[in-house]
Amino acid sequence: MSNTNNNSELQEKLELLKQGNSKDKIYNAGKALLSAIPGISLVLVAFYETYIKEPSSQRLHDFLDELVEYLLILQQKIEAVNFDNPTFQTTFKKAIRIAECEHQQEKLEVLRNAVLNSAIPNSLKDDIQVIFLKWIDEFTVSHIRLLRILHYIDNYNYEEFLANLQDLEKNRDFYNQILLELSGKGLIKLREVYETFEEEPPTASFIDDAEEILKEATDEIESIISDSNPFIPRRKYEKNFRTVKHTKNIDKIISDLKYNSQESITTDLGKQFIQFIENPIV
Numbered sequence: 001m002s003n004t005n006n007n008s009e010l011q012e013k014l015e016l017l018k019q020g021n022s023k024d025k026i027y028n029a030g031k032a033l034l035s036a037i038p039g040i041s042l043v044l045v046a047f048y049e050t051y052i053k054e055p056s057s058q059r060l061h062d063f064l065d066e067l068v069e070y071l072l073i074l075q076q077k078i079e080a081v082n083f084d085n086p087t088f089q090t091t092f093k094k095a096i097r098i099a100e101c102e103h104q105q106e107k108l109e110v111l112r113n114a115v116l117n118s119a120i121p122n123s124l125k126d127d128i129q130v131i132f133l134k135w136i137d138e139f140t141v142s143h144i145r146l147l148r149i150l151h152y153i154d155n156y157n158y159e160e161f162l163a164n165l166q167d168l169e170k171n172r173d174f175y176n177q178i179l180l181e182l183s184g185k186g187l188i189k190l191r192e193v194y195e196t197f198e199e200e201p202p203t204a205s206f207i208d209d210a211e212e213i214l215k216e217a218t219d220e221i222e223s224i225i226s227d228s229n230p231f232i233p234r235r236k237y238e239k240n241f242r243t244v245k246h247t248k249n250i251d252k253i254i255s256d257l258k259y260n261s262q263e264s265i266t267t268d269l270g271k272q273f274i275q276f277i278e279n280p281i282v
Helices: 003-020 023-036 042-051 058-077 086-099 105-118 126-138 141-151 158-164 172-184 208-228 250-258 268-277
Strands: 192-198 234-238 241-247
Touching: 058 086, 058 105, 086 105, 086 126, 105 126, 105 141, 105 268, 126 268, 141 158, 141 172, 141 268, 158 250, 172 250
Parallel strands: none
Antiparallel strands: 192 241, 234 241
């Protein structure tokens, strides 16, 4: 079949999909539900119609139109592209459902790229692609942006890193939470960091046995705290040195970057996810 026929067929299928998917049913069902609730005024129904617009809004149409354009370009560049592939079709439909509830352009671009990559034969299992789509839906733009930065960390210097996370100063706890969530998904590996400092030991006129008991109690308390929050340092006193153990956090990442000792911390699964959300055309 010629490219012209393929393109025409694809456009027809996508146009039918845009016209015939469940978005109108969802909208009409929501409107009908509002109207059926006792005490709901016509003003509220009008508000729903005006501001909670049907998912076939201009934003969704723009997303689909751009996606079709990119799919046609992809088909011209890569012969192995197959739009009859069930994996592609499933990804396409799920991406549309996610896009219906999304307004951030960065997330919409990630969704578009996931659909494009699903049309290219690859080694990713269907189950992995389903999980990746679920994560795209679940993640905030900050999750995706930070993951990309950590993956391509060699391309950033200290100033560029901070410029891409302009709200970092006021949201350090937020970004530490993102690090934990990305680590929990297996996308990055946060290693444990040990730092040793010389300092004066605790001064007290206790006998040796009492001092040993105090050290053991301190270690036990700090162990419990460290287990509940890995970013809180755990200290151990030995002579006049203090060793601090903690999970690598955003401050340590920034420090490593400042002194040119940072490297990518994405796992193999993280690399696969990054490839899945990157534009295969550029």
